Amino acid sequence: MRCNYCEWRCELAGGDFGVCRMYIEDGGAIKERFPHSWSSCIPSRIESIPFYHVWPGSRSLVIGTCGCNFSCRYCSNGFVAKEDPGLVFDGMITLTPAELVRKARQMGCHNIVFNVNEPAMSFPTLVELAEVAGGAGIPMGCLTNAYTTEESTELLASIFSFFNVGLKGLSAGFNREYLGIPSAGPVLRNIRRLAATAHVEITTPVIELANDNELDEIARFIADVDPEIPWHVFRLLPEHEMKEARYPDIDAIDRALRSARKLLPYVYFHNFVGSDWVNTICPGCGATVIERFSLGCGGDRLHSFNCDGTVCPDCRREIRLHGVKVAWNAGEVRP
């Protein structure tokens, strides 16, 4: 029996767990091996995840499970995503969807964001969680590599209302060598699908001499889908198999993004402390409408929100925002 959650479509007959090692065939159905088990359940600033255009200033409950269907050589969460889930499991916490939503409320979180690994690893649990969170008026978003089948992309769209999709590279060579997948085709297809009905941001980690030559092409792809999609270009902190790689040159990447900035109004370059490229500039008049502060890996924060609702206070142009600003300690939960 084949698992149809992601594009690997693994055959799980005979007790196999597939590429991600998170599913098993049981009684003619594909089931999770570790339902309701979480590697992460921690309050965080939404900007640090990163979502720059979603509920600015809000407190998110960041959750994750384990396992992944990519084999990124530079994976920064390899200790969760690349470890054998069977070995990681004893360190995880178990919470039913209702308990998890209760923890979100206890910690004053406005929304829940799936991060750390790939949500396609835990579809049945996330379907349940979405139902409970939806009932409590808590929005849900996720980071995803979008290497899902067309059917399960629909499932993603039904669970989450905002996405940050990792578009790591375009060429087949890069995808094979650095990510361990045959091509980026399904990812591109799914970005178009998700952007049609949900809020989407895109993140591209830059590896010098590997995918930095694709930045213009990626920008053109995004512009073709929707030029207002926010694009996060990450200075990669090489981890996992690439621990010894040199850190990408910040000035060189900044220069490489010049033409992209003419195509896309919301291009951000960060994942390093003190980045100059984390503010939102009004595409209409050039006013700085949202200021942020970058503390590097997982540390970004809102500094000041200058929009009037969702429009520029100076020229009244609409700024792409999914939700309005949320006070940090509001503890409020809005649908």
Place this chain on the structure above:
Amino acid sequence: MSLAIIDAREWQNVFDLRTGAKIVEESPLLGMVREVQARRPYPGDMDSSGNRWVSDTALDLMNRYDPSFVFLTYAQQFFSGRYSIQTEKEWGDAITDLYREVERFINLSGFTPVIVGTGDMTPFVDFIDVTQLKGLVLATHWSARYAGLHEPSSGDLKYLDAHSGIERIVHRDDFLRLFAESSGDRSRVPEYLLVAKEGYMFRTVGGAFRRVRRVPAQSFFIPVATEMGEVSTITGIRGLIDSGIGKRKIALIMVEGIGLRDFPWASQRCDNGREWFYHEPGDGQYLTISTGRHQLFDYPTGYKYFEEDAEKKEFPFSGYFRSVPEDTLAERYDVRSISVGNRSMFMHMATGTDISIECFARNLFNQGTMAVIHRMNKI
């Protein structure tokens, strides 16, 4: 104004430490510190050369600033012991390497050392799972022994009371009474402090996920190696150093994850707390050594740190610190002082030195280094 210089590898910026605003400033001292950072990229918390980086960076800075007081932290063995599977022999080798590195620094610098072990490590035994409680339990993932409990139900307390990994449950009033003389904002102290037995640690929501192999061991006493005099309490180390400042050049050297059991120097035994409480390695222990007073309540274990993480929080590079602590060790010294460490980003807050250089790493992710210049008027 205190300056923070972030070196994210081949890219530096200068900020106001308090506001985080970027600053364009040039001065010989600032230029010197920037050059030291550029020459000394941090190899990473788990890298075997992490302790060598401490010595080399300190010596480089000392050659150019000529301080009379140096505050160092060596922590590579703490990180590798915590997260790597090691045999006892490998752990012993790590201590031997640490010993050699500290001795190398002492020999090259000629400073009089005061070496403090922050406490032994012990194999992780098991989790105390508190995620199912009705109340909320919070703990920093660096702590094994303590967690804060908020709004518990009676069932929660019954469960905790019966748990074999729990040593005691302390009501906040009793905790406050134990350190009645300590200053700090007591409103942050949780309703209960949970205390684990040795080897256990709390499994909480809000914790970071990495498999832990060793945790801080029971350390009611810590070792101090010094020829400067007798010291019997953690709060007495400050006075010992104060008494020598101006008479000789002193290096206060903290070695992380090493206690009475593994300390490789002849040492004195120092109280590390009071009654059932002892300091685990971390900013509270450093601040206690640095100020000569137990520091527990400004940032107590298990407080709701996230409530104070709003936009425009001051001291954005300083973790949950909201101000520069007062009366720290080197703050009032007339002589020049520096600190260098690879433990965390609190050296610039805890030591009071004129200049500090520390690793800028979060959850083992290596972001580079941060230098802080608190004062420029001694050059």
